Amino acid sequence: MSLLHLAIIAPFLLAVFVPILYKHMKKVHTGWFVLPLPILLFAYFVSFISTTSNKQTVTESFSWISALGIDFTAKVDGLGLLFTLLITGIGALVVLYSIYYLSKDTEKLNTFYVYLLLFMGAMLGVVLSDNLIVLYLFWELTSFSSFLLIGYWYDREKSRYGAQKSMIITVFGGLAMLGGIILLYIMTGTFSITEIIAQSDVILSHPLFVPALLCFLLGAFTKSAQFPFHIWLPDAMEAPTPVSAYLHSATMVKAGIYLVARMSPVFAEHSLWLWLIAGFGLVTLFWGSFSAVKQTDLKSILAFSTVSQLGLIMSLLGIGAAALHFDNIDPALFTVATTAAVFHLINHATFKGSLFMVVGIVDHETGTRDIRKLGGLMNLMPITFTIAIIGAFSMAGLPPFNGFLSKEMFFTGMLSILNMDFNWGILFPVGAWIASVFTFIYSMIIVFKTFTGKYQPEKLEKKPHEAPIGMLISPIILASLVIIFGFFPNILSNSVLEPALQTIMPGFAFDVHIGFWHGFNAELLMTIGVVVVGILLYLTLSKWRSVYGIFPEKLALNRFYDNGLDWMQKGSHSLTNSYMSGSIRNYLAYMFSFIIILLTATLFGKDAFAVNTENVADIGPHEVILASMIAIASVAIMFTKTRITSIILTGTIGYLVSLFFVIFRAPDLALTQLVIETISVSLFLLCFYHLPKKLTDDPVSFKVRNAIIAVGVGAVVTLIALSAHSNKLFDSISQYYIENTYSEAAGGNMVNVILVDFRGFDTMFEITVLGIAALGIYGLIKLRKTGGKKL
Amino acid sequence: MEILMAFIIGILFMSATYLMLSRSIVRIIIGTTVLSHGAHLLILTMGGLKGGSAPLVGENASAYTDPLPQALILTAIVIAFGVTALFLVLGYRSYKELGTDNMEKLRGTEGND
Numbered sequence: 001m002s003l004l005h006l007a008i009i010a011p012f013l014l015a016v017f018v019p020i021l022y023k024h025m026k027k028v029h030t031g032w033f034v035l036p037l038p039i040l041l042f043a044y045f046v047s048f049i050s051t052t053s054n055k056q057t058v059t060e061s062f063s064w065i066s067a068l069g070i071d072f073t074a075k076v077d078g079l080g081l082l083f084t085l086l087i088t089g090i091g092a093l094v095v096l097y098s099i100y101y102l103s104k105d106t107e108k109l110n111t112f113y114v115y116l117l118l119f120m121g122a123m124l125g126v127v128l129s130d131n132l133i134v135l136y137l138f139w140e141l142t143s144f145s146s147f148l149l150i151g152y153w154y155d156r157e158k159s160r161y162g163a164q165k166s167m168i169i170t171v172f173g174g175l176a177m178l179g180g181i182i183l184l185y186i187m188t189g190t191f192s193i194t195e196i197i198a199q200s201d202v203i204l205s206h207p208l209f210v211p212a213l214l215c216f217l218l219g220a221f222t223k224s225a226q227f228p229f230h231i232w233l234p235d236a237m238e239a240p241t242p243v244s245a246y247l248h249s250a251t252m253v254k255a256g257i258y259l260v261a262r263m264s265p266v267f268a269e270h271s272l273w274l275w276l277i278a279g280f281g282l283v284t285l286f287w288g289s290f291s292a293v294k295q296t297d298l299k300s301i302l303a304f305s306t307v308s309q310l311g312l313i314m315s316l317l318g319i320g321a322a323a324l325h326f327d328n329i330d331p332a333l334f335t336v337a338t339t340a341a342v343f344h345l346i347n348h349a350t351f352k353g354s355l356f357m358v359v360g361i362v363d364h365e366t367g368t369r370d371i372r373k374l375g376g377l378m379n380l381m382p383i384t385f386t387i388a389i390i391g392a393f394s395m396a397g398l399p400p401f402n403g404f405l406s407k408e409m410f411f412t413g414m415l416s417i418l419n420m421d422f423n424w425g426i427l428f429p430v431g432a433w434i435a436s437v438f439t440f441i442y443s444m445i446i447v448f449k450t451f452t453g454k455y456q457p458e459k460l461e462k463k464p465h466e467a468p469i470g471m472l473i474s475p476i477i478l479a480s481l482v483i484i485f486g487f488f489p490n491i492l493s494n495s496v497l498e499p500a501l502q503t504i505m506p507g508f509a510f511d512v513h514i515g516f517w518h519g520f521n522a523e524l525l526m527t528i529g530v531v532v533v534g535i536l537l538y539l540t541l542s543k544w545r546s547v548y549g550i551f552p553e554k555l556a557l558n559r560f561y562d563n564g565l566d567w568m569q570k571g572s573h574s575l576t577n578s579y580m581s582g583s584i585r586n587y588l589a590y591m592f593s594f595i596i597i598l599l600t601a602t603l604f605g606k607d608a609f610a611v612n613t614e615n616v617a618d619i620g621p622h623e624v625i626l627a628s629m630i631a632i633a634s635v636a637i638m639f640t641k642t643r644i645t646s647i648i649l650t651g652t653i654g655y656l657v658s659l660f661f662v663i664f665r666a667p668d669l670a671l672t673q674l675v676i677e678t679i680s681v682s683l684f685l686l687c688f689y690h691l692p693k694k695l696t697d698d699p700v701s702f703k704v705r706n707a708i709i710a711v712g713v714g715a716v717v718t719l720i721a722l723s724a725h726s727n728k729l730f731d732s733i734s735q736y737y738i739e740n741t742y743s744e745a746a747g748g749n750m751v752n753v754i755l756v757d758f759r760g761f762d763t764m765f766e767i768t769v770l771g772i773a774a775l776g777i778y779g780l781i782k783l784r785k786t787g788g789k790k791l
Numbered sequence: 792m793e794i795l796m797a798f799i800i801g802i803l804f805m806s807a808t809y810l811m812l813s814r815s816i817v818r819i820i821i822g823t824t825v826l827s828h829g830a831h832l833l834i835l836t837m838g839g840l841k842g843g844s845a846p847l848v849g850e851n852a853s854a855y856t857d858p859l860p861q862a863l864i865l866t867a868i869v870i871a872f873g874v875t876a877l878f879l880v881l882g883y884r885s886y887k888e889l890g891t892d893n894m895e896k897l898r899g900t901e902g903n904d
Contacts, residue, residue, distance in 0.1 A: 616794060750847070759862065
């Protein structure tokens, strides 16, 4: 256990104390107790920058289930560090923001901060684990904490719906990823990412390589809300806004991007990796930005915008992988895409985080997020307005903000695809450009529909005014970062970007210099085009908005999800009902059938069936007669229809069995059986009068089914009896009893001595069983329901 | 002899299974009784038959029949009796109270269906 492990576990430890602090320190907002932790962790992880920027990594291992190759190995490298800084940095700002957002008088702060810390620890675990199984555990824990946080206001129908949806989709992907992890283990024999990367050349031609690749992509796409799995993200906006800013835009949804980046050295050699990621990324980018424009809820716009931006980063990572795939083209053409992806990852966290907080403030101060009701807030909330301008303009890709820089690099990356020998390559820059136009439009909608236009106080629930300063600190910090990274992007180059890129693409040299001015190149012209067309379309929005009505609601993905879920619930319900009939007799039939199948399969599968005719006892004629009688009686009992015949035949079998005991030299058994059989028959006869005269008969088809099962059971038991006699795997333990009966227990009758001496406890429990049965019989005969009155 | 017994045991199990799957409660009770007979003979046969004289020290024989299966069966016979007795009374009571021995008609009286 090292300090690094402690840093990952610290949020979980604090989560244990949060309910106690909440209970006993009601006067102080619980958030103040939580806030120091992410700040401390952030400071701790910043100290690693000097290590990773020298291309060094820190690995600490903690033995867990070593026998299965599962150890809690934490590894800090460039990529992991970038994410830890995001998690702890944005985490600190979000906690600070939440202190002012969530009222300590009305909200359940204890559960909120427990969930939030649970997420923080899990997310740190995801990005620092080198062992895939440990990564998977933390991965599912992030899905789980996200589920809890979306359902935080669980009394709302929509919260529950959104929580369930996100859980189903992300856990589905998580399970697929687990499948991929196991496939990788089969190929490489290790769960360690570092060791798997070392073997990446070997596994490339393995037949399981492509299935493993697809499984991992399914995990990454569901988590990072890629088309068509993006549908959970808009519904996740039911969570409190600090959660949306933290999990659903800055960190958790980027876990899929992290996974793609992390596994790139393993999979990127394969062309499927390149095209699937770039293709799905591009579709997501376009669809997200297109759908964002039609939303009227500010948070929905941001949700679709996040989907779109995640697609952007994803597609860039896909194109960057081309550097590994094509040997004859200069890799520097493609690595710029990866650089853009990582840079935009950081920028997105800053501008989207600040925008979410702005929307939270607007919601908090006006009571609505509907752009049809909002407007003219500019004069009332000047600081919020300024932050919104910075965030939205950065998102739209306007200078001098950081979004402009990464957008330019994004265009460069998209244009680089033209260098490939690929006819449809032109689709990528064209699609990217169209998506950027829509991005520009919804960025403008967020700012101008909210803060300019007509002020409509009658539609608002509260009288709006500027947010308290505490609530503004976090977005101000993020907005300042937007500007700082915009003017001085190279402070990130050496410290964060290069080490992260080195991890994603080992073996390439990275020397990142980000600048504003590259001359009048294609990228700049594309940006100018975006701005011009974007402004035109924004101004004419009301004229072409009807475009969105063309798309039939029936084909919407959400409809598929809802119907699918409904169908699965009904299907599983009717499937279960079809065999869980509530009749024990049916269950008995299943059990017997299963016994037949299982025993037969085991008997022949393990090659245990054998018939050994040596060493068998002789058969006398009287034994054959007895055996035939018992067989006839057993078969006859199946067909009797009256009570008296049944009882007589049962008695017959019992007495015949006791005769067999005599033949087989078991005097005690024979005596006991005779006595017991006599009592049993007497008991049967005692009840005789009360039993139905004619026994209920079964329908023929029912009889046939039972007969088949019965014959099967009989056959299997015969086979087992034959094999049990023929295979003697080891010596019987009986010899011990035979030798020691007299010397140890001073008894002559071995059976009796075993029962009362060697296995005395068995006999005691046997008596207990009889006692319980006797009590049951007494109760059944004597006790009556009397409606509470005594007889 | 063991081979013959294997078939007899099979027939007993077959008959018992058939009876236990029936609708009549009396048949089910008889089925459990027959099943216990089959199981007893199975245990005895597994241990080997007629391996020597009866397991009594006084016999002074060179070989004895395996005493262990016999001890197990002795316990089983008694328990089987207890179970049969309980079932029988249960069948008797339910027939008295409900007027049928048909399991199909005994369903759902608790209000679940």
